[in-house]
Amino acid sequence: MIETLIAKIQQRSALSEEEKELLRSRMTEAVVYPAGSVMVTEGERIRYSLLLAEGLACRSKYMVDGARQIMEFEIAGDFVDLHSYPLERLDHSITAITDCRMIKFQHHDISSLIEQHPRFARILWFMTMVDASIHREWLVSLGSRSGAHRVAHLFCEMFHRSRVVGLTDGLTYHFPVTQADLGEALGFTSVHVNRVLRELRERNLATFQAKRVRIQNLEALEEFAQFDPGYLYLQRNEH
Amino acid sequence: MIETLIAKIQQRSALSEEEKELLRSRMTEAVVYPAGSVMVTEGERIRYSLLLAEGLACRSKYMVDGARQIMEFEIAGDFVDLHSYPLERLDHSITAITDCRMIKFQHHDISSLIEQHPRFARILWFMTMVDASIHREWLVSLGSRSGAHRVAHLFCEMFHRSRVVGLTDGLTYHFPVTQADLGEALGFTSVHVNRVLRELRERNLATFQAKRVRIQNLEALEEFAQFDPGYLYLQRNEH
DNA sequence: CGCCTCATTGACCTAGTTCAATTTGGGTGG
């Protein structure tokens, strides 16, 4: 819910009670989108932004041949299309992978929020820039990392992102994607994803079964994936 | 120079004379970085942002094995690290490919600019979101497009971006990269880039010689690359 | 129980890599 977002923001910038109240007052009712539905359609003009309260979603683009490229996974606390506020229309779609409970923020409410508290502009801008940073790290994966390293890196990313919103259980977390979904994100076929998962299992780094990632050895996995969490901007900045 | 930036902004949002003057007043002297120099180093804390006035630069990350992944090319009129304003430190480096003339904007000047004219927040935010959109399209390239299509798509992108800042000459433009640079951007080896360039030449789509891209047939090239310029957000939005 | 999606595996194929040699062309010093 919205408290996840507030907690995420507060990890970086202290918010006054008044500011928190202001945020809460701007959210409207939650809407549930069923698994598989397209919540934001590429090219559409958009007048509100969706905060993901519960579920798993992804950004993707569809090609002419029907294939799709997933560009990011979104979990609870992610403002999935906040960038539609400055962009006004999105260049990609946002799809619910599981059922997703979403909270709507009208763009004009975001505008008034920023007018009343100009700090919010930088806080919200910051959140969208983290997505861009994630995109860049994925470019490194798709351009320079092969097979097992690429999958391992994604598992590390989703682990850290899930952990900050309290969605991990030790070294385990729920990641309800199919192997085909992983392939669409990482630029592999589902067959190859399957083989790579076996390799990670055999190396005792991580397993992926029943929609759940189990990291056997976090340090070894991060070393293997050359994972550095800096790009997720999870530590507090000294403003 | 800064007029390129102003022209770019005005393509989307009208600026008053006062606003233009305000922008000009915030820029400081231009600095020239020689080809090959790193203008912004990954991880550094940053207190100003650089506008590229002349030259070619790129964003990239360096891996442990010394390889680098280029994530975007930057041309005149691009605010290369505006996102360091909300992020405070960058997750990647910015390198001059040719000699680059840069204009510095102190972050506290950007803050005061926004305070005086809150519209600037959205204008500047918008500019950084276009970079994110470009990242996403590159993810599609690296994840889903092969060989010639990937190179062709980049040539289309750089053509459109160069054209809006007046850097094209008909269907030709200066793109001073080596084939190895192209490889580092597209996830190929320089050998394979060379072969793909030959293919594009033989198909009469485009040539790349003497640091210059010559598009033989724009329509055919865009069709071949499945290029849709929407992601560059070059048309005016009706605010 | 039966169906349907997803996971798994094998056999074969291909886009892109690797390694290494050769060529080209612009720049520079004499």
Place this chain on the structure above:
DNA sequence: CCACCCAAATTGAACTAGGTCAATGAGGCG
């Protein structure tokens, strides 16, 4: 103007990561 140099481009031959195709297995659920 020429000789030389060096980075970049080009090409061939052999190799491999990942793709394709196709069959089989396994779990969840109406």
